[in-house]
Amino acid sequence: MLEVMDLHVNYGGIAALRGINLTIKENQIVTLIGANGAGKSSTLRAIMGLVKKSKGQVLYKGEDISNLPTKDIVAKGITMVPEGRRVFANLTVEENLLLGAYTRSDHKAIARDMEKVYSTFPRLKERSWQKAGTLSGGEQQMLAVGRALMSSPQILMMDEPSLGLAPLLVKEVFEIILLLREQGNTILLVEQNAKKALEIADYGYVLETGQLVLEGPGKALLADAKVQEAYLGAAR
Amino acid sequence: MGNLSLFLQHLTNGISLGSLYALIAIGYTMVYGILRLINFAHGDIFMLGVYLTYFGILYTAIPWWLMFIIGPALTGVVGLLLERVAYKPLRDSPRITILISAIGASFLLQNLGIVLFGGRPRAFPVPHILNHVVKVRGVSINVITFIIPVVTILLLIGLNYFITKTKTGMAMRALSRDYETASLMGIDINRIISVTFFMGSFLAAVGGIMWGARYPQLMPLMGVMPGLKSFIAAVVGGIGNIAGAVAGGFLLGLGEIMLVALLPRLTGYRDAFAFVVLIIILLFKPAGLMGSTQTEKV
Numbered sequence: 001m002l003e004v005m006d007l008h009v010n011y012g013g014i015a016a017l018r019g020i021n022l023t024i025k026e027n028q029i030v031t032l033i034g035a036n037g038a039g040k041s042s043t044l045r046a047i048m049g050l051v052k053k054s055k056g057q058v059l060y061k062g063e064d065i066s067n068l069p070t071k072d073i074v075a076k077g078i079t080m081v082p083e084g085r086r087v088f089a090n091l092t093v094e095e096n097l098l099l100g101a102y103t104r105s106d107h108k109a110i111a112r113d114m115e116k117v118y119s120t121f122p123r124l125k126e127r128s129w130q131k132a133g134t135l136s137g138g139e140q141q142m143l144a145v146g147r148a149l150m151s152s153p154q155i156l157m158m159d160e161p162s163l164g165l166a167p168l169l170v171k172e173v174f175e176i177i178l179l180l181r182e183q184g185n186t187i188l189l190v191e192q193n194a195k196k197a198l199e200i201a202d203y204g205y206v207l208e209t210g211q212l213v214l215e216g217p218g219k220a221l222l223a224d225a226k227v228q229e230a231y232l233g234a235a236r
Numbered sequence: 237m238g239n240l241s242l243f244l245q246h247l248t249n250g251i252s253l254g255s256l257y258a259l260i261a262i263g264y265t266m267v268y269g270i271l272r273l274i275n276f277a278h279g280d281i282f283m284l285g286v287y288l289t290y291f292g293i294l295y296t297a298i299p300w301w302l303m304f305i306i307g308p309a310l311t312g313v314v315g316l317l318l319e320r321v322a323y324k325p326l327r328d329s330p331r332i333t334i335l336i337s338a339i340g341a342s343f344l345l346q347n348l349g350i351v352l353f354g355g356r357p358r359a360f361p362v363p364h365i366l367n368h369v370v371k372v373r374g375v376s377i378n379v380i381t382f383i384i385p386v387v388t389i390l391l392l393i394g395l396n397y398f399i400t401k402t403k404t405g406m407a408m409r410a411l412s413r414d415y416e417t418a419s420l421m422g423i424d425i426n427r428i429i430s431v432t433f434f435m436g437s438f439l440a441a442v443g444g445i446m447w448g449a450r451y452p453q454l455m456p457l458m459g460v461m462p463g464l465k466s467f468i469a470a471v472v473g474g475i476g477n478i479a480g481a482v483a484g485g486f487l488l489g490l491g492e493i494m495l496v497a498l499l500p501r502l503t504g505y506r507d508a509f510a511f512v513v514l515i516i517i518l519l520f521k522p523a524g525l526m527g528s529t530q531t532e533k534v
Contacts, residue, residue, distance in 0.1 A: 050416060050419070070420065071419060071424050082420060088409070090409060095409075103421075
């Protein structure tokens with residue numbers, strides 16, 4: 001469904017990504033793990049067109065979307081939940097959700113999806129008239145995910161959704177990701193919490209300083225000695 | 237004429253001048269809210285608005301009332317083009333670069349005005365219907381003094397509706413908060429910026445026309461002082477905040493008129509008043525009257 005080929009990104013002459021290849025199949029959860037600065041976020045941002053690719057291609061359903069502006073990529077059905085939630089604090093919860101549906105014009109379908117988001121996250125419905133800035137961190141994360149879902153995405157990319165959340169909420173976030181997959185979504189998940197991510201992932205990639213060093217089914221990576229040592233904190 | 241009616245006359249004059257400052261200040265504050273740029277050419281856009289309307293009335297068959305709409309619309313397009321030419325190519329440059337570009341654009345428009353329109357003052361053709369004195373309870377007031385606040389309030393209501401209720405208005409508020417996330421929503425950032433410049437310039441031109449109707453002398457440098465004072469109004473109110481710009485505009489307009497009325501000996505310091513207010517506000521409330529220091533919850 002989404003194919004990334006030989007992706008390179010430079011920041012002011014410093015290579016952040018050096019030839020990344022990813023394949024994301026429909027209705028899968030694919031995860032990208034790695035240490036801080038390995039290039040996980042850069043990969044997502046390059047796919048979305050937020051940073052310039054110095055080389056490489058992104059194919060979506062066989063179509064080259066490498067050089068499209070972000071707004072067109074969103075309109076095609078790829079959405080990203082940015083790191084740190086980034087809800088519009090000065091807008092209400094409802095307005096945040098409506099903005100998620102900015103590229104759509106079918107009001108009936110938007111209203112239907114709004115109800116769906118509210119039933120997945122009842123807390124948001126209770127607070128629909130509140131400014132998003134007044135929500136707790138967990139609620140803001142739900143809003144960020146709900147907002148992304150409002151674009152009716154084919155592929156949902158999430159950048160560190162569990163970052164900075166209390167353990168109970170982390171668990172909830174991963175349950176939500178599983179639920180989204182059950183509802184038919186395709187998910188590309190970037191996580192520092194490698195164990196949790198690999199547990200739910202169909203397929204995983206391990207990034208190290210801008211390069212892929214390992215890939216395989218989630219369960220297989222979870223059992224891999226090198227992964228255990230480097231990312232899961234297992235003793236030698 | 238009693239003291240009260242004299243006071244009422246000053247009050248209406250102050251509200252009227254304040255309305256004009258408010259209309260111009262909105263353009264400064266909207267552009268700042270989205271681009272974090274002080275558009276120094278805004279006062280000159282105001283000047284262009286008056287001239288465009290002036291030439292339209294004098295040299296075309298278009299009736300004046302229609303020109304009062306076409307003029308601002310044309311000015312809006314000029315504002316939009318100004319952004320495309322002078323600011324957009326510099327959007328990724330350091331903020332100081334784009335600021336200098338704004339100052340350059342301001343000088344360019346002023347001098348272009350002198351070359352094209354001539355430095356000699358021209359008289360704005362004020363329609364009689366807007367320019368006659370009526371007596372209300374012994375207070376004699378020019379009708380334009382009434383019309384200005386009414387038009388201003390109608391425009392403010394429209395603007396408020398646009399910002400709070402429409403999709404584009406919502407996108408504007410989102411953009412003022414977070415560019416990158418706004419683009420992740422599929423918002424066309426260039427379009428929203430263009431709309432912002434169009435609206436700011438449109439409002440400034442409407443202010444300019446009413447300014448011309450009230451003080452019917454057109455000069456290529458006529459935008460400098462009102463532009464500067466409206467910028468101060470926007471800062472005093474809290475730059476980036478539309479309600480603040482309006483409040484700042486009324487505060488400055490009323491204050492200036494009252495200063496002249498109540499302390500006639502200080503008439504010569506009329507233009508200094510705005511700067512004194514600015515200094516006081518910056519000393520005691522640097523974010524402006526309605527400016528907020530934003531806090532974020534994690």
